[in-house]
Amino acid sequence: MTANLIEAAQQGDIDAYEQLIAHYGTTVERFAFQCGAQYHDVPDISQEVFIRLYRFLHQFNQERFTTWLYKVTLNATRDHYRKQGVERSKEQKAKEGVSMSHSTGSDYKILVDEQDRELHACIQSLDEKYRYPLVLYYFQDCSYNQIAEVLSLPLATVKIRIHRSKDLLRGLLEKGEVSSHGGA
Template identity: 30%
Template sequence: MKPMETRLALLARKGDGRAFAELVHLYGDKLYQLAYRMTGNRQDAEDVVQETFLRVFRNLDRYDENLKFSTWIYRIASNLCIDRLRKRRIVYSLDAPGADREDLDGYSALPADEHTPEHEVVLTETQRAVRQAIETLPAKYRAVMLLRYMQDLSLQEIAEVLELPVTTVKTRMHRAREYMRRKVGHLFKP
């Protein structure tokens, strides 16, 4: 028996609109959270989610049933996020000297939107600081970190999503964790 998502994808491939709508409801929120954390921006998150589903829809024919559906859809979404960050890096010059990137190279920080709609939970000071630290992580580290801690994927799954060797994912995970330790470790009070 194939997992439910895979079955839904196969039904959608045959033109079943309700199956596709079900996938949108199952993954819309998760993808939005991931994209929002990745891009730090509502508009981008929304665009990424829309674009992801459009690509999924267009490429249902090419979906390999042996791949977990979640792996496939996260792959599309994280690639879109990383692309967006890469483009944004060209627009804004974020390579200001003295930025605390430490040993982490590559594209990074983003202009987060400040406004907070009423329905949103107010973050604690600590949570806010951690969020900000995550946002200063370069995209390739942030992707690994968010897939691990937000989406609860295993290192193996992350490797499949990002199409990287597991050893690379491990290295990035370790570096990201060390970076976060230096940035926010002092906030931890047992």
């Protein structure tokens, strides 16, 4: 079904594209949130993803649509916070200590369970080079090959990063140094 929708959307059928958005929207939003987007920013990022996707839709291979979707979502999430970074003064940032990957109060209304909050916070505190492979592998069920493709990395690097990300995560959880409470 999605193949037909992609084909139709590639020919300019915007209603088909709307159906595609409905179909993939949840995936995009969950992925953005898992990658470090704050929950209240997710709709904006989602909108940016689908506008960007539409712009380059003609280039996409149908069979690899989800790979492109992940790539575009990652870029849109990064760009969203890059833009915020430009707008915020350096002094303000230093004061707030806010980065793209830090969760805020709104995130914790979504994650009710204390253990989930803690793990989510730990994952967000990982550097993106470890966070993204981990998220794709554990939460998006991507194969190593697909992750390698999404992140443009050699397969071995993907495996190493997932391996290391778990080590780092284990260390963070054992130390309990990452705050799982809301507020910037």
